[in-house]
Amino acid sequence: MTTPKAVIVGAGIVGSSLADELTARGWTDVTVLDRGPLFATGGSTSHAPGLVFATNPSKTMTELASYTLEKFSSLEHPDGWCFNHVGGLEVATTEARWTDLHRKAGWAASRGVEHELLDPAECVALHPLIDPDTILGGLHTPRDGLAKALRAVEAQATRAMARGARFLPHQDVVEVVESNGAVRGVRTTTGIVDADIVVCCTGFWGREFGRRVGLTIPLVPMAHQYAITTPVASRAGVNSPLAEASLPILRHQDQDLYFREHGDRLGIGYYGHRPMPSDVGALDYDAVISLDEMPSKLAFTPGDFEEAWLQSAALLPELGDGKVEEGFNGIFSFTPDGHSVMGEHRELSGFWVAEAVWVTHSAGVARTMAEWMVDGTPGIDVHETDLYRFEDAALTDDFILTTSSQSFVEVYDVIHPHDQRKAPRQVRTSPFYERQVALGAQFWEAGLWERPAWFESNGALLDSLIADGLEIPARDAWSARHWSPIAVAEAAWTRSHVAAYDMTPLTRYELSGPGALDLLQRLTTNNLDKSVGSVTYTLMLDEKGGVRSDLTVARLREQTFQVGANGPTDFDWISRHLPDDGSVSLRDITGATCCIGLWGPLARTVLGPLTPLDLTNDGLRYFRSAATTIGSIPVTLMRVSYVGELGWEIYTSAEYGRALWDLIFDAGAPHGIIAAGRIAFNSLRIEKGYRSAGTDMTIEHTPSAAGLDFAVRMSKDTFIGKEALPQRDSTSQLRTLRLADPAAVVLGKEPVSFGDDVVGYVTSAGWSPTVGACLAFAWLPSDVSDGTEVHVAYLETTYRATVVADPVVDPEMKRIRR
Incomplete structure (x- = not known):
């Protein structure tokens, strides 16, 4: 069987892993090119500290890392190990971090990552350098560890070459050769290499390389400080030169630090310094590349490391007897959302991208890319890493730099699932934006759109509903972030009266x-x-x-x-x-149009007098649309409802947006119309059992x-x-959970247990004013029946929940068809 000719540009950890994965699947005509020597090419891999941690907020990134650590464990190299399962230890010095480690433990539990929460004494037993009086506890993940990145590169390259692949050093690719919208090869400084497939695995050079084929690869080369200490007395003779490390990788995320052993010395990585974006065009590619001198290793800036040293010595007091002996600012890639970039160029067939990939996820990315290229479909969900996941406005230089810098700053921060991007903001606003601001809208951002989460103007409504008997339990501090009880009032009012939702950001x-x-x-x-x-x-x-x-x-x-x-x-x-x-x-x-979702039992009363269209069930039935007018405004009405109430999505050109808003609110004022936000919207759609693609279900x-x-x-x-x-046999099912305690709230990604076993995980959740409890979607075994009691681990608490049939509200669909 003839297989494609594939050229991989970049012989670092990603390119070498991909060559191994492709040749293992029968693609033997694979050529790997690099501008540097083999295998210390001068890119990020050459100086990478090699930390591999599986646990991540993203299920996809966890799977990529888990495959990487298991694959590297199986590699063999004549110089010694390629992966050392020293384990990982994250310590907490604040209550907020200790609580967050419980949240991370939940992610690990729901994804099968071995882990345990430890008290200070247990942490010190694993890592004796820690001062136990400085910490509250830690999260231990024993299968995590250290990759010897260059050995892993060479071991995989050796296997790939045994199957027919070629690795060629000192090949500076100056052009991608293309014809009729497809790649034909690459031109190097020494000639042309023919290819049907070209894969960009150039690391932090990726953005510059993508420009050559008219593709924006959203990454920023960023310098990151790494220092190595003088010998630590208590570690003398503990580690052999071959073993190199025996203590777990230590992460002190409250101070943006991590530590790993180099024999009797410690390596210290630091994310607490200012972002240092790097101009790859200014790097020296002509110098002789070695492990000590390479384009990706910039001069150490001691002033940026002063706080790091103070905090390191506070956690590990023995360091106070030593100093930083050497250090460098190493370049690697950051993206606007912290995820890798994978996929095929839409306008140049055969040009693939695997960029912004750290050693942590490298083999997993390579396997997934190989599946995608050979089989046509990746084996896991990759929507969070897809090359085309970003809106056009997110591909501007300003956006990429600003958000990637924020990603760097937040690497070790405790990130709430509803934390909002700080900048840039107000990039995309609907025609209703000024009206929403006047109503005290509190905005969330998604897809660069400003989306009202709730409206402060509905505070009086909240007070009124509480006086009438609406009970809203107090929330814990974590779930109360980026939330207001006003959102519950907005959801309740939608069910009983009428509310308008800004649906303009709907693509x-x-x-x-x-x-x-x-x-x-x-x-x-x-x-x-x-x-x-x-x-x-x-x-x-x-x-x-x-x-x-x-x-x-x-x-x-x-x-x-x-x-x-x-x-x-x-x-x-x-x-x-x-x-x-x-x-x-x-x-x-999307941007040329706007939409108001008008929903609730009084929606027909509000809209009927404004349009000549017959809005009765005989005139415009459920799941039908019609062109008509509202006042002088041409609109398209669609009788659909993501909140499960009578009403319409009302579409018009953006130029009419403000007039449409005013008409609807003027007509709705006698009937108590309110503007409602995304939190109410989410709660109502979960009550109705409506799924959200990418969150509740994926490929x-x-x-x-x-x-x-x-x-x-x-x-x-x-x-x-x-x-x-017909060939897909699923062992799990998306089910609805109702939490037993009305005050219980979960936010998503929590593990679900039956007895002593973790059997699934939550995807999304919302507090339902209709049933007076938190409802959640969760993936559970297919044989779990309605009425089954399960437990959901939330931070440091465990909640009882019951599996219930969905939709929980109005299963007969009477409300939406009234």
């Missing part, structure tokens, strides 16, 4: 042309061959039958469809499947497992993923 595409229907039928699971005016909820699957996204598709005209989607990766997926004959046009119309889940069989029409001739569905 909207227009698909039009004679081939639009055929394309949508092929891309989605439901039947879209319906009459003009139909609105259909449907799914997009990958080739293996996993849920990529969910869509709401309205057929506005015979050949024109409006698609409510979830973000840039949906645009990318649809774009890649556009027919070559030009029969389909795809446009992102790792089938429609059936996610409870979305109703959106799949197997009677259709074909759609992507159809053939794979």
